Amino acid sequence: MNVKEIxxxxxxxxxxxxxxxxxxxxxxxQWAAQYPEVAEEIKAIETSLENYAQQNxxxxxxxxKEKILSAINTTAPVVDMSxxxxxxxxxxxxxxxxxxxxxxxxSIILLLASLFFNYTFYNKSQLLSxxxxxxxxxxxxxxxxxxxxxxxMGVMADRNAQPVSLxxxxxxxxxxxxxxxxxxxxxxxxDPSNLPAPPKGKQYQFWAIVDGVPESGGMINxxxxxxxxxxxxxxxxxxxxxxxxxxxxxxxxxxKPVPSKVIVMGKI
Amino acid sequence: MPEIIKYTEEELVLLLKKKDQQAFSYLYDNxxxxxxxxxxxxxxNRELAEDILQEAFxxxxxxxxxxxxxxxRLFTWMMNxxxxxxxxxxxxxxxxxxxxxxxxxxxVSNLTGDNKAVERFDAMDIRNQLSNxxxxxxxxxxxxxxxxxxxxxxxxxxxxxLGTVKTRMRTAILELRKMLHNK
Numbered sequence: 001m002n003v004k005e006i007x008x009x010x011x012x013x014x015x016x017x018x019x020x021x022x023x024x025x026x027x028x029x030q031w032a033a034q035y036p037e038v039a040e041e042i043k044a045i046e047t048s049l050e051n052y053a054q055q056n057x058x059x060x061x062x063x064x065k066e067k068i069l070s071a072i073n074t075t076a077p078v079v080d081m082s083x084x085x086x087x088x089x090x091x092x093x094x095x096x097x098x099x100x101x102x103x104x105x106x107s108i109i110l111l112l113a114s115l116f117f118n119y120t121f122y123n124k125s126q127l128l129s130x131x132x133x134x135x136x137x138x139x140x141x142x143x144x145x146x147x148x149x150x151x152x153m154g155v156m157a158d159r160n161a162q163p164v165s166l167x168x169x170x171x172x173x174x175x176x177x178x179x180x181x182x183x184x185x186x187x188x189x190x191d192p193s194n195l196p197a198p199p200k201g202k203q204y205q206f207w208a209i210v211d212g213v214p215e216s217g218g219m220i221n222x223x224x225x226x227x228x229x230x231x232x233x234x235x236x237x238x239x240x241x242x243x244x245x246x247x248x249x250x251x252x253x254x255x256k257p258v259p260s261k262v263i264v265m266g267k268i
Numbered sequence: 269m270p271e272i273i274k275y276t277e278e279e280l281v282l283l284l285k286k287k288d289q290q291a292f293s294y295l296y297d298n299x300x301x302x303x304x305x306x307x308x309x310x311x312x313n314r315e316l317a318e319d320i321l322q323e324a325f326x327x328x329x330x331x332x333x334x335x336x337x338x339x340x341r342l343f344t345w346m347m348n349x350x351x352x353x354x355x356x357x358x359x360x361x362x363x364x365x366x367x368x369x370x371x372x373x374x375x376v377s378n379l380t381g382d383n384k385a386v387e388r389f390d391a392m393d394i395r396n397q398l399s400n401x402x403x404x405x406x407x408x409x410x411x412x413x414x415x416x417x418x419x420x421x422x423x424x425x426x427x428x429x430l431g432t433v434k435t436r437m438r439t440a441i442l443e444l445r446k447m448l449h450n451k
Contacts, residue, residue, distance in 0.1 A: 010434030013441045016340070017412045018348045019419055029339065043341065048445040049413060050302070050343040055448075056414070057301030058308050064318050065296055068325045072292065 003035045012038065016045045152191075152233045160184045164245055166264035177264050179245045186238040188245070192220050193232050195247065195263070203252050206236045207259055209244040216255045220247065243268060277342055284332050292329055299343060300325070303350045309414035310354045320357055324350040355416045400447055405440035412437065 006012070014020050015028040032039040155161060164179040176194040181187075190206060198204055206217035217236040244267045248259035274294055275283070283291035303324060307317040328346055335345050401409075404426070411417040411425060423430045 008438065010436075010438030013437045014412075014419065014434060016344060017437075018344075018351060019412055033338075044445065045441055046341040046344045048441060048448050049347075050341065051448045052409070052413070052444055053302040053306055053343070053347065056305040056309070058305040058314075058317075059301045060304045060318050060321055064322055065293075065300070068296065068322050068329075069289070069293070071322070071326045072289070072329045 003031075003037050006031055006035070006038055007041050012042055013045055016042060016049055148232070155180050155189045155233050158182065161189075162268070164266045164268055166245060166247060166266035168264055169262055172263050175263050177247055179266065180233070181239075181242075181245075181268070186240045188217060188236045188239055189233050190220060190236055190247075191233045192222060192247070195220075195222065198222060198249060201252050202249050204247050204263070205250045205255060205259065207246045207248060207262075208237075208239040208242040209246065210239065210242050212243075214246065214259055215239070216257070217245070219255060278337075281335065281337060281342060284329075284335075287329075287332075295328075296325060299346060302343070303346060306347065306350060306414055307354050309410070310351070310416055311358060316357070320354050321350070324353050327353065351416050401440070401443055404436070405443055408433070408436050408440050409444060 001009070011020065011024060011028060015025060020028060028038075028042075032042055156163075158180070160182050161180040162183055164181060166177040166179060168175040175196055178191040178194075180189040180191070182189075188206075188208070192204065195204060204220040204222065206220055207214040208217050209215075217239070220236075221234060244265060246259065246262050246265040248256075248262045250256050250260055275291065280291055280295060284295065300321060304317055304321050307320050307324075308314065311317050311320065324346075327349055331349070335342065339345070407426065408422060411422050417425065419430060419433045422428075422433050428436065
């Protein structure tokens with residue numbers, strides 16, 4: 001076939017429409033490479049068909065383009081598979097790695113920050129609970145002191161309380177005590193804070209002189225201390241009536257029936 | 269389709285070989301409508317056509333290395349990919365089932381020249397512009413180009429000898445060229 005025959009046969013049109021067999025297609029390609037006029041004719045036919053398709057265009061809905069663009073972004077590495085295996089692997093790594101790398105980096109930073117704060121807050125909380133415990137102990141001690149003082153005040157401030165001063169006997173260097181006798185109830189309280197500390201193995205006993213006869217009012221406790229301070233006022237046995245009160249120094253042990261060495265005494 | 273030429277075909281091909289996404293976006297803007305028109309002619313279902321269009325463009329992107337400028341224009345290559353994909357879809361089980369449900373109106377074999385489904389997509393101006401094209405000339409182009417018919421199928425459909433398909437096609441396209449180039 002000469003060039004004119006080829007062009008006028010209609011085979012080029014079928015070729016451009018993809019309707020030629022494989023043999024025909026190869027034939028046409030050979031002619032196109034051989035004769036510039038054939039190549040030119042093919043181009044003209046293609047252009048006219050392209051224009052025809054453009055004239056019949058139907059604009060697809062907007063989301064289609066978005067879907068395609070996101071699809072090529074996710075399938076991009078697949079393209080490189082056709083080239084070489086290593087290139088494809090590289091592409092995959094390039095796409096996925098930065099994201100996970102950032103996630104991993106962020107996780108580690110968060111973990112470290114969390115550990116730091118855990119440590120800091122744990123220490124702080126330990127310190128605070130220690131401080132709280134010591135504060136509570138202090139408060140308890142203060143309450144005890146306040147309670148004791150309140151009791152002292154209560155005794156001294158009672159309008160029925162009759163104070164009786166016990167003064168040192170002539171042969172005693174320096175000692176004193178004070179009695180608070182509740183006239184309505186007969187209760188007796190003693191403030192022994194001005195008695196000297198008893199020698200080892202000795203202790204003080206309290207007496208009421210009723211109708212000239214000394215009666216024991218109990219042992220005085222000089223050992224009790226609250227927060228470093230002696231308990232000031234303590235309750236002794238009650239006496240409905242008495243003419244005088246006294247404190248004697250006795251050997252440690254049970255109450256004695258009679259005083260052996262009177263230290264302080266006071267009349268009502 | 270607005271023809272704002274940003275790239276020459278050579279530039280476009282070069283950029284697409286380098287996997288340039290902006291060039292691909294341009295390619296889509298300029299050719300998606302034309303390809304979508306062809307697919308619509310073939311399947312006559314807008315949703316399905318868009319699915320196939322999507323698949324076609326992804327295939328064009330992924331296989332762009334296979335495009336050889338020496339073997340024809342870019343659009344011809346894209347058109348062949350699109351048409352083959354559409355034919356594959358139409359031959360698939362799912363499509364045949366659907367076509368049966370919708371009746372013969374949507375089947376390939378009924379898309380003859382005087383078929384209303386074909387004309388439905390013709391815009392007014394194109395119809396005027398192509399009005400000089402004789403019905404049998406338009407038919408033979410549309411059957412081949414838009415419906416993906418083989419020479420044998422065209423011969424059968426139009427009731428003309430196989431040998432005549434070539435020359436009829438030649439005459440029809442010559443007429444088309446005259447019209448489109450003289451606009």
